[in-house]
Amino acid sequence: MTTMAIPLPRTKAPIARLLRSELRMMLRRPRTLVGLGLLAAVPVIAGIAIRIAADGDGPVGEGLSTLVAGNGLMLPIFSLLAALTMLLPLVGATLAADALAGESTNGTLRSLLVAPVSRPRLLAIKAFGIATVTLLACLLMAATGTITGIILLGGDGMLTVSATRLPFADGLGRVLLTALLVAVQIWGVAAVGLAVSAWTDHPLIVLSVALGLLIVSGVLSAIPALDWLDPVLITSGWESIGEVARDPLPWPTLTEGVLRAGCYILIGYSVALSRMLTRDG
Amino acid sequence: MDRKRTALGIAAAGTATGVVGLVLLATPAGAGETPPALPETTPEALVQSVLDADVPALAGTVELTNDLGLPIPGVPSSDGHMARVFTDGEGRFRLALEGERSGERTIVGDGATTWVWDSKDRSVLRFEGMEHGVTPQDGLADPATASRELVELMRKDSTITIDGTARVADRPVYQLVLTPKPTERTLLREVRVSVDEATRLPLRLEVLANGQAEPALSVGFSDFDTGAQDPALFRFTPPAGATVTDGAQGSKHVEGNALLEDLDLEVVGEGWDTVLVGKVPTQIMSTPVPSENGDETDPMALLSQFGSEVTGEFGTGYAITTKVGTALVTTDGRVALGAVPQQVLAEALATK
Known part of the structure; x- marks a missing residue:
């Protein structure tokens, strides 16, 4: 009697478990938690400041901020837009830097590359982790903003910039829409970060390239002679996300921003993929 | 290694698609298209049909490019999106003018009263009737009316021709060109009015100066849709907490260039x-x-x-x-x- 050695089929780890473990790992990192906590505090601080300013004399500010006083549901929108200029891109870029370059610096990327997970799949898991945590950050801000707004600033439904009053549920819908639109823009930044992350072993390079891109975009958009370049710049649709506060919603403007971010996501992800495939194990 | 090659191919295709997508976003709509074929018409008939046209129910977005280099009374100096226009075809309208940093000025004419809302200070101005509250600057936000008034004003001193057809806001238009008569002493070369074939509304107005290829001023629809509009757009209720002033008393509606008004x-x-x-x-x-x-x-x-x-x-x-x-x-x-x-x-x- 001989025992036949049955060759073990090459096991593929179930994708759901991989995604879950990646998320768990990201959310257990103290820096992720601190970052999320600080972001969640932004609407609270803004709410308190606007409450104090609204009790005093004189205008609260300009643009959307003038509509936040006594109009609680506008607070999360205002805070998300404020965080979109620097804080949220910083979070997206940090996560992207950690995902590949960070692992590489720690020496843990090597073991990931030889694990029984194909490289496209590994990248997909990493991208999923980044996307989920950034979305979580936006939703968290929306949540603390909404709660702070209702408690501190009150308001019946939402007063739009166009002087119409939306019922509470519709107002909440606008808040969620803002969180989604902001998250998509951050995904664009994070995708560029991921591409750089795949090419380098130094997380700091990822951070500087991603934030440098934002700063350069801002500078280029301020030069009138380069106006033709505007539709391509990653930051150009960001200010128009504030249009969610208009009534009726200007969909063409909003979808253009999503399309632009989509292009950046596609480019960033594809570049990261090609590097992952050609990289030595 | 076939799978790797496929995956690399996908990555390359993805990068290319993304780049093409960005280029498409940067390409102005209608660039490089062949002009649509429209029935022949004479300049006189076209002008008359423009002046006779009724404004149907419509929704549109107006964009402005200003390269004038000099503040002119009634012309906003900033570029870009400018206003959203809604009309119900029976004289009621809503005009939403974009302000600084996502602010908005909204002008609603509900048939009996004109309301002017400013989100900046949450103020509302009330005017009896439909004729008030719209400053020249706001009037330009409606290229249809602005061009019609201009054509009527200038037709006596101009040579009017039709310079082919084009597309504006994805609609076929006739290009009506007003050129100054030789006796006129002006720095302007021509004024181009793009007239919608179906509604006979001017969809775009361009002012060109001597020796300039690009228009010095261009106001036109970037989106234009006819069709019934939500009646709620043409109602206005001052929001709670807003200061409502009777427009006839306050002269606050003199917005923007107060110096020029003086x-x-x-x-x-x-x-x-x-x-x-x-x-x-x-x-x-x-x-x-x-x-x-x-x-x-x-x-x-x-x-x-x-x-x-x-x-x-x-x-x-x-x-x-x-x-x-x-x-x-x-x-x-x-x-x-x-x-x-x-x-x-x-x-x-x-x-x-």
């Missing part, structure tokens, strides 16, 4: 060489202007920096010349401006 401008001449003549209030002439480095400058000293000194029958003054127009300010505070050479301004000042 000039008390009068029209001299007609047609293309129309000149606006006014007088700068003496308190403005003697008020020092704070400059960037914190010092205060005398307004006249400032003018002498920007303009060139001219003398003539009218006295001494400073002329500021741009591609499309000239402004002349005399030392005793008289002002003349128009889309004309400097000499015409000097004559207008002399006749006043």
Whole structure:
């Protein structure tokens, strides 16, 4: 009697478990938690400041901020837009830097590359982790903003910039829409970060390239002679996300921003993929 | 390694798609398209149909490009999205003008009352009737009305031709071109009005100066859809907490260029060489202007920096010349401006 050695089929780890473990790992990192906590505090601080300013004399500010006083549901929108200029891109870029370059610096990327997970799949898991945590950050801000707004600033439904009053549920819908639109823009930044992350072993390079891109975009958009370049710049649709506060919603403007971010996501992800495939194990 | 090659191919295709997508976003709509074939018409018939056309129920977005290089009364100086227009075809309208940093000025005419809302200070102005509250600046936000008034005003002094067809806001249009008659002394080369084939509404207005390929001013729809609109758009309820003022009493609606309103401008001449003549209030002439480095400058000293000194029958003054127009300010505070050479301004000042 001989025992036949049955060759073990090459096991593929179930994708759901991989995604879950990646998320768990990201959310257990103290820096992720601190970052999320600080972001969640932004609407609270803004709410308190606007409450104090609204009790005093004189205008609260300009643009959307003038509509936040006594109009609680506008607070999360205002805070998300404020965080979109620097804080949220910083979070997206940090996560992207950690995902590949960070692992590489720690020496843990090597073991990931030889694990029984194909490289496209590994990248997909990493991208999923980044996307989920950034979305979580936006939703968290929306949540603390909404709660702070209702408690501190009150308001019946939402007063739009166009002087119409939306019922509470519709107002909440606008808040969620803002969180989604902001998250998509951050995904664009994070995708560029991921591409750089795949090419380098130094997380700091990822951070500087991603934030440098934002700063350069801002500078280029301020030069009138380069106006033709505007539709391509990653930051150009960001200010128009504030249009969610208009009534009726200007969909063409909003979808253009999503399309632009989509292009950046596609480019960033594809570049990261090609590097992952050609990289030595 | 076939799978790897496939995956690499996908990555390359993804990068290419993304880049193409960005290029498409940057390409202006309608660029490079062949002009649509439209039934032949004569310039006179086209102008008449434009003047006779009724405004249907519509929703549109208006964009503005301003390359004038000189503040002109009633023309906003900023580029980009400007307004969203809604009408119900029976005279009711909503005009949403974009303000600074996502602010908005909304003008609603509900048939009996005109409401002007400003999100900046949450104020509402109320006007009885439908004729008030719309400043010239707001009027330009509706290219259809603005161009119609312009065509009516200029047709006597212009040669009117049709220069083929084009697409504006993805709709086929006739290109109506108004060229100044040879007797007109103006810096402008032509005014192009793009007339929608179906509704006969002007969808775009472009002003071109001599020797310029790009329009100095372009106002037009970037989106234009006819069809019934939500009636709620044409109702207005002042929101709680807003200050409502009766428009007839307050003069606060004089938005934007208060200085130009103070000039008390009068029209001299007609047609293309129309000149606006006014007088700068003496308190403005003697008020020092704070400059960037914190010092205060005398307004006249400032003018002498920007303009060139001219003398003539009218006295001494400073002329500021741009591609499309000239402004002349005399030392005793008289002002003349128009889309004309400097000499015409000097004559207008002399006749006043």
